[in-house]
Amino acid sequence: MATATATEPVVFEEHGEITVLKLNRPERLNAFTGDMADSIGRFAQSLNEGDYDTKCVIVTGEGRAFSAGADVREGLARRIPGNETEKAPWRPSHPERYAIRSIRDCDIPFISAINGHCVGMGWGLALGTDLRIAADNAQFQVSQLKRGIMADFGLGHLLTQQAGHQAALDLMLTGRMIDAQRAYEIGLLLKVVPLDDLMDTAFELAEEIIAGPSLSIAASKRVVYMNDNDDLQRVTDYTGLALGHLMQSEDFREGVNSFLEKRPAQYRGR
Secondary structure, X not given: OOOOOOOOOEEEEXXXXXXXXXXXXXXXXXXXXXXXHHHHHHHHHHHHHOXXXXXXXXXXXXXXXXXXXXXXXXXXXXXXXXXXXXXXXXXXXXXXXXXXXXXXXXXXXXXXEEOOEEEOHHXXXXXXXXXXXXXXXXXXXXXXXXXXXXXXXXXXXXXXXHHOHHHHHHHHHHOOOEEHHHHHHOOOOOEEEOHHHHHXXXXXXXXXXXXXXXXXXXXXXXXXXXXXXXXXXXXXXXXXXXXXXXXXXXXXXHHHHHHHOOOOOOXXXX
């Protein structure tokens, strides 16, 4: 597995048997493009297909955020009817059906080390990993509703599975931002630590895991997700279809434009 260059939007740093997968667009708060999601999905799949040294993956963000979610300027804005471009990088149904499911299907454990804001697709990525540690300054939000669409990247399903229907609906329908302590209280985090201790804590957990037998670790992960992966596939397939319709709505146009123009959105329900 080749280590990506520091200029690429997703960087893979090898530390012996631990690989750090780093979202690397700090100037955009690590906002997602379709190509980033594709890169993550291909990497997770490759771990099952190749004979690599990696036994655990730590996912984190470069700079002051884990991820600000989908790149509205470079991605969602191109999906507004009339603004489509032939080579638009954003493919709403494909990345979520591939990246999150590839992580869940991977025999290698994934740990999220959440530094700063973890929003929208970024939160979906974090919840798609197996274990999550957050810095005490982390903030979490389901931001998609405010853009006139719905929670994608598996986020709606993963929130419901891990926090329950009421907490998931509260977060999805209001777009309320919560802090790391609240995320811990509703079962979405393993632990909360000071920002300066985040990566050390993640590495300590990874090292504890990889000291165990890799075949048993893989089997244990498969048992946990055995039934849920079928549900995740159905949810992400439906989400892809629903997003295609929502992105044709006036509310989607208004949600994106209000964000770009930094004003409150005025939704019309059409």
